[in-house]
Amino acid sequence: MDDVTDVCFRQVVAEEGRPDVFFTEFVNVDALCSAGREAQSRRLLYTEDQRPIVVQIWGKEPEHFRKVAAELVAMGFDGIDINMGCPDRTVLKNGLCSALIEDHARATEIIAAVKEGSSLPLSIKTRLGIRKVVTEDWIGFLLEQDLDAITIHARTVKEMSKAPARWEEIRRAVDIRDAMKRDTVIIGNGDVASRAQALDYAERYGCDGVMIGRGVFRNLWIFHPEKCDTELSFQERLRVLRRHVELYRDKWGETRSFAILKKFIKVYVAGFPGAAEMRKECMDTQSYGELLEKVTHSSIGTGIPTN
Numbered sequence: 001m002d003d004v005t006d007v008c009f010r011q012v013v014a015e016e017g018r019p020d021v022f023f024t025e026f027v028n029v030d031a032l033c034s035a036g037r038e039a040q041s042r043r044l045l046y047t048e049d050q051r052p053i054v055v056q057i058w059g060k061e062p063e064h065f066r067k068v069a070a071e072l073v074a075m076g077f078d079g080i081d082i083n084m085g086c087p088d089r090t091v092l093k094n095g096l097c098s099a100l101i102e103d104h105a106r107a108t109e110i111i112a113a114v115k116e117g118s119s120l121p122l123s124i125k126t127r128l129g130i131r132k133v134v135t136e137d138w139i140g141f142l143l144e145q146d147l148d149a150i151t152i153h154a155r156t157v158k159e160m161s162k163a164p165a166r167w168e169e170i171r172r173a174v175d176i177r178d179a180m181k182r183d184t185v186i187i188g189n190g191d192v193a194s195r196a197q198a199l200d201y202a203e204r205y206g207c208d209g210v211m212i213g214r215g216v217f218r219n220l221w222i223f224h225p226e227k228c229d230t231e232l233s234f235q236e237r238l239r240v241l242r243r244h245v246e247l248y249r250d251k252w253g254e255t256r257s258f259a260i261l262k263k264f265i266k267v268y269v270a271g272f273p274g275a276a277e278m279r280k281e282c283m284d285t286q287s288y289g290e291l292l293e294k295v296t297h298s299s300i301g302t303g304i305p306t307n
């Protein structure tokens with residue numbers, strides 16, 4: 001997730017309760033092949049305990065996809081995922097990401113370019129259509145491409161993240177795959193809020209795996225086989241927030257916006273008496289030191305765990 005699953009947040013998740021596979025934020029191949037390379041490259045950092053790690057890429061030029069794919073092999077990634085699902089209006093207007101759902105010729109070119117550059121496992125992350133659901137046409141097309149996996153966010157582009165995810169379309173995709181006798185792994189995605197729900201949906205809709213995005217904001221232990229049904233206590237939330245701030249400070253210092261880190265405050269400072277007030281105090285801070293000080297010494301809610 002863009003501006004969320006950087007190397008620091010993935011580290012927090014790896015320590016607290018790791019998923020089976022990690023994905024990076026999406027990384028722009030055109031930027032990597034331009035003067036903007038350095039800023040974009042920070043999205044490529046990972047640590048060994050974040051394996052298996054799949055790098056997600058997006059962009060315009062097939063030649064850039066090819067060149068970057070070769071570099072990603074050398075960087076040691078375990079797999080490559082191509083974003084064909086981002087619903088951003090400008091991205092769509094420029095014919096990128098989810099626009100490829102209606103541009104099979106370009107999608108074919110991009111997939112071929114990545115395969116030319118790398119023999120790593122290759123997946124596509126996509127949606128059900130742009131304005132209307134076109135599962136048969138689009139997923140049928142992708143299944144012809146000899147991919148290792150397809151992750152389907154079960155909404156159209158137009159639906160953004162608003163309408164409920166259409167999990168019955170995941171079942172349809174699996175049925176299409178089976179009818180075509182392909183062995184491409186199908187991963188369902190959208191609105192999964194617990195590990196139990198993920199396991200239930202995998203069973204009910206027949207997919208091989210489930211991707212969880214925003215669910216980790218509500219429960220940082222969502223991937224943990226034992227702790228998944230327990231919520232973090234007040235003290236644990238603040239402990240993990242401190243850890244996250246320290247990781248972010250040590251990795252990025254002044255090179256990445258402090259405001260991006262502050263977006264995580266609502267993830268940790270929630271669900272205990274005085275949380276709203278403490279959140280406001282934390283949001284008003286201007287530096288790592290100030291934020292750490294607030295988290296360590298705030299008088300709000302002290303010692304009153306609610307769970």
Ligand SMILES: Cc1cc2nc3c(=O)[nH]c(=O)nc-3n(C[C@H](O)[C@H](O)[C@H](O)COP(=O)(O)O)c2cc1C
Nearest residue numbers: 001002025026125153189190191192212213214215
């Ligand atoms: C802040 C944010 C950033 C996201 N960035 C990406 C991204 O870089 N690549 C991607 O494939 N999906 C991205 N997504 C979409 C999620 O991967 C996922 O498909 C979507 O949130 C639905 O799943 P969920 O209900 O489990 O969150 C992002 C979502 C959010 C909320």
